[in-house]
Amino acid sequence: MIKSDIERLIHEVESSATLDHASFSRSVEALRHVFPDAAIALAATTDLVEQVLHLIDAILPAWTIQLTGKAMEPDGHWRCSLRETRGRDEDEVIGLGSGAVVGLALLAALLRVALAKAR
Numbered sequence: 001m002i003k004s005d006i007e008r009l010i011h012e013v014e015s016s017a018t019l020d021h022a023s024f025s026r027s028v029e030a031l032r033h034v035f036p037d038a039a040i041a042l043a044a045t046t047d048l049v050e051q052v053l054h055l056i057d058a059i060l061p062a063w064t065i066q067l068t069g070k071a072m073e074p075d076g077h078w079r080c081s082l083r084e085t086r087g088r089d090e091d092e093v094i095g096l097g098s099g100a101v102v103g104l105a106l107l108a109a110l111l112r113v114a115l116a117k118a119r
Contacts, residue, residue, distance in 0.1 A: 002118075003115060003118050005030065006030050006034075006111055006114055006115045006118060007115065009023075009026060009027055009030055009111055010097075010108055010111045010112060010115065012026075013027065013097075013099065013104050013107050013108045013111065014097065014098055014099055014104065014108045016099070016100065016104055017100050017101075018100070018101060018104075019048045019049070019052075019099075019101060019103035019104050019107065020048075021048070023107075024048050024051065024052070024107070027107055027110075027111060028040065028042070028055070030111065030114060031055065031059060031110070031111075031114055033118075034114040034117055034118045035059050035114070035117075038058050038059045039058050040055065040058055040059065041058070042054070048103050049102055049103040049106070052103050052106045052107050052110065053065075053106065055110060056082065056106065056110055059110065059113075060082060060084075060110070060113065062084075063082050063083060063084055064081075064082070064083045064084075064085070065080065065081075065082060065106070066080065066081045066082075066083070067079070067080050067102065067105065067106070068080075069102070069105070077098070077100070078098065078099050078100070078101065078102050078104070078105035079096070079097070079098045079105055080095075080096070080097045080098070080099075080102075080105040080106050080108070080109040081094060081095065081096050081097075081109060082094065082095035082096075082109045082110065082112075082113055083095075093113055093116045093117065094113075095109035095110055095111075095112040095113035095116070096108075096109055096112055097109030097110070097111070097112055
């Protein structure tokens, strides 16, 4: 998978209203290409937000997840950052994502880390 494919996935995820199984499956395939050594297995739940959290844990163990949003507004306007440390400028790669729902923001941030690490 090439970087332009991951960029298209990020755009698709961030412009969606909901996290669906098709986008999630395409994202998992991209992540498997970028992180072949990670134990990427789907969690035993059908909840896609839990699946994304499980992927982050498998691919980026011990990374910090920061999630902000306005849950009272329609479509939430969620933002997520994934960092290797809690410091501000210490990380080589920071995954930033946004989405209408929590799962989309988490997945977009994870895909941005994959984009930065893709060859």
